[in-house]
Amino acid sequence: MGNENEFSAVISAEIDETLSQIRCKCSDTTDLNIMNVEVCGIRCCVLTIEGMVSTSSMSELVFQPLMSLRYCDSPDGVFSFLTKKSLLSTQRKTLNTYKDIFTMLFSGFCIILVDGVSKCVALGIQGFEKRSVSTPDSEQTVRGSQDSFNEVIRNNLSLVRRRMKTPTLKFEMLSCGELSETDVCMMYLTDRADPEMVRTVRSRLEKIRLDTVLSSGYVEPFVDSSYRKSFFSSVMTTQRPDMTCVRLNEGRICVLVDGSPFCLVCPSLFMDSFQTMDDLCTKAYYATFIRWLKYFAFILAVALPGLYLALVMYHPEAFTLKLLLNLYVSEEATPFPLAVEMTLLVVMFEIMREAGIRLPKSVGGAVSIVGGLIVGDAAVKSGLISVPLLIVVGITATSAFVIPQLDQQISVLRLIYIVAGSTAGLFGLAVCTVLFTANICAMDELSVSYLAPISPFFKDRAGNAVFRQGFHRYAQNQDTVERFRER
Numbered sequence: 395m396g397n398e399n400e401f402s403a404v405i406s407a408e409i410d411e412t413l414s415q416i417r418c419k420c421s422d423t424t425d426l427n428i429m430n431v432e433v434c435g436i437r438c439c440v441l442t443i444e445g446m447v448s449t450s451s452m453s454e455l456v457f458q459p460l461m462s463l464r465y466c467d468s469p470d471g472v473f474s475f476l477t478k479k480s481l482l483s484t485q486r487k488t489l490n491t492y493k494d495i496f497t498m499l500f501s502g503f504c505i506i507l508v509d510g511v512s513k514c515v516a517l518g519i520q521g522f523e524k525r526s527v528s529t530p531d532s533e534q535t536v537r538g539s540q541d542s543f544n545e546v547i548r549n550n551l552s553l554v555r556r557r558m559k560t561p562t563l564k565f566e567m568l569s570c571g572e573l574s575e576t577d578v579c580m581m582y583l584t585d586r587a588d589p590e591m592v593r594t595v596r597s598r599l600e601k602i603r604l605d606t607v608l609s610s611g612y613v614e615p616f617v618d619s620s621y622r623k624s625f626f627s628s629v630m631t632t633q634r635p636d637m638t639c640v641r642l643n644e645g646r647i648c649v650l651v652d653g654s655p656f657c658l659v660c661p662s663l664f665m666d667s668f669q670t671m672d673d674l675c676t677k678a679y680y681a682t683f684i685r686w687l688k689y690f691a692f693i694l695a696v697a698l699p700g701l702y703l704a705l706v707m708y709h710p711e712a713f714t715l716k717l718l719l720n721l722y723v724s725e726e727a728t729p730f731p732l733a734v735e736m737t738l739l740v741v742m743f744e745i746m747r748e749a750g751i752r753l754p755k756s757v758g759g760a761v762s763i764v765g766g767l768i769v770g771d772a773a774v775k776s777g778l779i780s781v782p783l784l785i786v787v788g789i790t791a792t793s794a795f796v797i798p799q800l801d802q803q804i805s806v807l808r809l810i811y812i813v814a815g816s817t818a819g820l821f822g823l824a825v826c827t828v829l830f831t832a833n834i835c836a837m838d839e840l841s842v843s844y845l846a847p848i849s850p851f852f853k854d855r856a857g858n859a860v861f862r863q864g865f866h867r868y869a870q871n872q873d874t875v876e877r878f879r880e881r
Contacts (some may be wrong), residue, residue, distance in 0.1 A: 401493040406645070409439055409509040415492060416441070416667025434466040435798060441495075441505040454480050469510030476506060478514045497575050514803060532798055538671030543631045547577050547652035553635040554581060560640065562586075568599050570651075571607035576650040578613060578732070581638075582731035586645040591840045595647050595660060610654040617649060620837050625830060626803055628839035630662035636671055661839040663846055665859045667799035673862050681862035689860075695794040695804045700811030700823055702786050706732060708819030721785045724780035732783075734775055739779060739787050740812065742769075746803060747791075791857055805809055811849025 401419070405413045413428065420426055425444040425677035430437065438454065459480055466472045472543065476490055489495055489505070490513055499505055502520030529823060530542035543550045548679065551565055566580040578599060582592055602616050610631065615621045618629040632638055638648050640660045649658040659666075668688040673681040705712045706721060715722065723758055725732055773779040794804045807830070814822035846854035 400789050401496070402491050405492060405495065405507075405512055405514060406488055406574045407510055407512040409437055409507050411866075412507055412514075416495065419496070421693075421860050429798075431460065432459050433463055433472050436466065436472050436510040437470050438472065439507040439509075441499060443499055443505070446500070446502040446522045447504055451519040451521060452504060452624070456506070456517060460868040469508050469644065471762060473508045473513070473515070473542055476508070483517040483519055485516075487515055487516045497569075500575075500801070524549070533632065533634050533637070533670065535634075535672045535675070537675035538634070539636045541635065541651070541776050543635060543655040543657060543805040544653055545653050547579055547650050550635070550650050550655075550657070551579060551581075554638055554642075554648075557635060557639045558583075563642065566596065569598075570599065570602045570604065570613065572603075572605050572607040574608065577648045578607070581642060581648040582771065583642050583645070583648065586643065587643065587647055588840075591661075592647060595649070599649070602615040607651065608653055610651040610656045610658050613649060613651055614658060617658060618839065624837050624844075625807075625833055626664070626837065626844065627798075628662055628798060628837050628842075628844055629658050629660045631658055633657070640671075640674075650696060661844075663842075664844055667797055678862045683858070685860060685862060691793040692800065695790055695797070696807045697811050697823065698793070698810060699740060699786055699791050700813075700815030702783075702815075703733055703736055704810060704815035704819040704823055707816060718797070721780075721782055722779040724782050727781050729778070733812070734811055735779060735783055736787070736816070737809070739783060740790075740808060741848060743787060743791055794806055816851060 406415070416870070417426075425441045425636065427444055429442075431439040432438070432441065438460070442452070459482060463472070463475060466475060476482065477486070483520055484506075485499065485503070487494075487503075489498060495514065495516075496503055498516040502518070502522055503516040506515045506516070506517065511704070512727050520864060524546045525544045527544055533542075535698065539554065541553065543553065562584045564582060564584050566577045568575050570578045580592075580595060586690065597737045598616050598619075599613070604612060605825045614627070614629050614631075618627060620628055632641075634695070638657050638659070642648060646661065647659070651658075673685065676684075706725075710718055728735055770779075770784060776783055791807065794801060794808075797804065805862060811823060811826055814826045830839050834844055835849055843850060846852065850857055
């Protein structure tokens with residue numbers, strides 16, 4: 395508590411005392427630059443952090459105006475010039491405490507101290523290195539926009555504002571992390587988002603008690619109240635500004651974290667994971683076909699290995715005689731039981747997938763070549779793995795790539811279904827399905843059901859879960875909403 399009181403103390407009017415306190419609290423860090431200068435015979439000091447400010451902007455916007463000042467005979471006059479009689483920067487703040495100084499200083503601001511004034515000026519002339527706006531890595535589209543968020547929160551806000559030119563789009567900037575003081579921005583449309591929902595999310599963000607917040611993953615457990623209770627997550631992430639605008643238009647609340655290129659969208663629905671921007675850029679019938687294909691791929695990715703084990707081990711009558719004999723011959727040549735063989739193959743696939751993700755892109759593709767061609771082919775020829783089993787796992791793995799938003803849940807659910815199918819057959823699969831469906835139905839984040847609009851059923855919106863309506867229908871729905879509001 396005493397250390398916190400020291401940082402919240404008001405800065406001294408004596409510039410030497412203020413600099414002494416700053417050096418002491420910073421432990422004489424190497425990247426702190428202190429430049430002393432006299433302006434009209436009055437001592438001033440400019441503080442910056444190396445690598446955080448633009449040298450050219452600082453020379454043009456700070457040094458040149460200060461050196462050209464000629465008619466100030468008091469410290470208050472110089473301070474008034476900096477705060478009221480000049481336009482040195484588009485971002486200008488007056489600071490009173492050491493905590494404010496360090497927050498602005500380590501955010502890339504230039505701090506100007508004036509001897510004899512117990513306040514200072516912070517000018518925004520940031521110039522730190524950052525990644526440029528590039529194509530999204532995880533949400534590829536054919537006809538959608540090809541830009542994505544980067545790690546600088548101000549750039550991300552501009553990408554959203556450029557698409558939503560309405561005064562109802564509101565940005566609320568908060569600070570999270572006792573040490574990191576990370577900027578966290580909550581975005582919503584004031585005429586679309588539920589006010590009670592906005593207050594709830596704001597309260598959850600303000601209650602975060604962490605030393606550091608370095609990514610959106612730090613914030614997600616606090617925003618999602620069902621994070622530890624449910625298998626699925628009611629907060630989704632997106633790297634695309636256009637998809638963020640789509641969710642804002644639906645009344646959702648989006649959260650951006652400085653240093654993270656992913657935006658949190660809450661609350662999210664189960665069907666959101668099966669929708670992309672390409673759905674809105676193609677013909678309605680084709681988008682509907684692709685949406686059905688994704689639902690089918692999800693079922694294959696989760697249940698196909700377990701279903702295969704259940705049918706082969708407990709319900710062989712489901713196969714034709716010729717197919718059953720082929721399966722028997724294939725499995726008879728392998729040394730391991732069918733359940734062990736399936737589990738090992740799925741685990742090996744997860745290992746190769748994780749290796750492909752973590753390795754550099756230049757060698758990541760070699761993992762799939764080694765795993766798919768060399769290891770897989772050698773395992774089949776040596777008799778360790780049967781050909782039908784390899785086909786099942788290959789179809790399962792390919793289907794999982796269709797829904798990248800649910801890759802974590804699919805990976806674990808697949809193993810659970812394998813255990814259930816190998817121990818209890820179709821009955822075990824049915825029990826697992828009922829349990830997970832009950833868990834999903836119990837998710838009620840921000841008073842919104844995760845399975846909406848299917849459960850609870852909304853007749854006017856349920857069709858959008860499996861069909862993509864045309865834009866003419868969207869316009870008619872919007873006109874209906876506007877007429878309802880006018881009444």
